[in-house]
Amino acid sequence: MEQFQFKKKFGQNFLKDDSIPSKIIFYSQIPEDTLVIEIGPGAGSLTKQLANHSKQVLAYEIDTSLEEVLDQNLVSYSNIQIIYDDFLQRNIREDLKDFQYKHLYVIANLPYYITTPILMKIIESGIIVDKIVVMVQKEVGDRFCAKPKSRNYGSITVFLNYYFEINKLFVVSRNCFIPKPNVDSVILSLTRKEEILHVTDFSLFSKLVRDSFQYKRKNLRNNLKSYNLVKIEEVLRKYNYQLTSRAEELPLEVFVEISNNLSK
Numbered sequence: 001m002e003q004f005q006f007k008k009k010f011g012q013n014f015l016k017d018d019s020i021p022s023k024i025i026f027y028s029q030i031p032e033d034t035l036v037i038e039i040g041p042g043a044g045s046l047t048k049q050l051a052n053h054s055k056q057v058l059a060y061e062i063d064t065s066l067e068e069v070l071d072q073n074l075v076s077y078s079n080i081q082i083i084y085d086d087f088l089q090r091n092i093r094e095d096l097k098d099f100q101y102k103h104l105y106v107i108a109n110l111p112y113y114i115t116t117p118i119l120m121k122i123i124e125s126g127i128i129v130d131k132i133v134v135m136v137q138k139e140v141g142d143r144f145c146a147k148p149k150s151r152n153y154g155s156i157t158v159f160l161n162y163y164f165e166i167n168k169l170f171v172v173s174r175n176c177f178i179p180k181p182n183v184d185s186v187i188l189s190l191t192r193k194e195e196i197l198h199v200t201d202f203s204l205f206s207k208l209v210r211d212s213f214q215y216k217r218k219n220l221r222n223n224l225k226s227y228n229l230v231k232i233e234e235v236l237r238k239y240n241y242q243l244t245s246r247a248e249e250l251p252l253e254v255f256v257e258i259s260n261n262l263s264k
Contacts, residue, residue: 017176021046024187027169028107028133030054035101037129039087039108039118042066044073046109051077055101060087088117092125104128109135112181116140116156123163132164132190141168141186153248155213159206161252162197164190197256205259212247212255219244231261 024046030036030053038059041047043066050057057080061070064084074080083095096104106129110118115136122129136144139152145166146152160166172185199205214223221243224232233243235258241249 017172018045020172020176021049023170024107024133024135025049025053027187027189028053028105028131030105030107031103033102034130035096035099035104037092037104037106037108039106040111041070041082042109044070046107047074047080048077050107051080054105055079056081056099058083058095058099060085060090062086088114088121092122092127096127103130105130106132106134108133109185112137112140112183119156119160123159128192130192133169133187134190135172135185135187138171138184138186141188144188144190148251149249151248154216155209155247158209158252158255160190162199162256164192166190197253198260199256200260200263204263205256208259208262209247209255212250216246216248219246223247228262231264232258235261 030050032055034054036050036054036057038047038050038057041059041061047057047059047070051074059080059082061067061082061084067082067084070082074082083090104127106122115134119132119134122132143152143154143157144160145168146154146157167189169187169189172187174181174184177185208224208227211227212220212223220232220236221229229243235254236242236245238257239250239254241254
């Protein structure tokens, strides 16, 4: 990779520490008959390990200049398919229709600048993903794992926790990459919940959560003034909150109940 021109616009930071992909595989615990989606395979160091431990790997790579590198590095693997396109522009359901698998995992070193859009794309595509294991910027990981009443808690925390149990696995030093980024990374596992809370109108729930966090310094009354505040207050009082509370105080189940009450 010495001659490769890293592209800042794609957030390219390739792993140079071979022990990291092995640790990711160990913590991922990939079952038999699993299709793994990888976003941004880079030079293919993780892709090789995924191919050794899964039925098939479907990788998305936006940078077509990596095609020759990946062809060389992955030449001995017959269970890897690479789509050279922008993952965010793909119809994932269409891409998956010809694959046969029992489990679906997403395992990737995500570009820092589009981590949240990628995860939201996976959720909004409607595909059933059993587990997501991703490397993200450490402060983004802190946000995804945040608890109510902490400053990192936000709308993305609520959305991800609606679907997944989220755990930090281990930290990856910035020194493990080339080129070296300005921050450390963290490996997260997002395991799909066996029981997901019932939401009557998901589009309403989604809008409610986003609007609640629109201005973090403002309280719920100010952020949600276009909603039926009487119905919102009914639920808040049940859980000992008020309209003067801020969104960061409310756990997932309260947002769900407020949404369901508004949809009646």
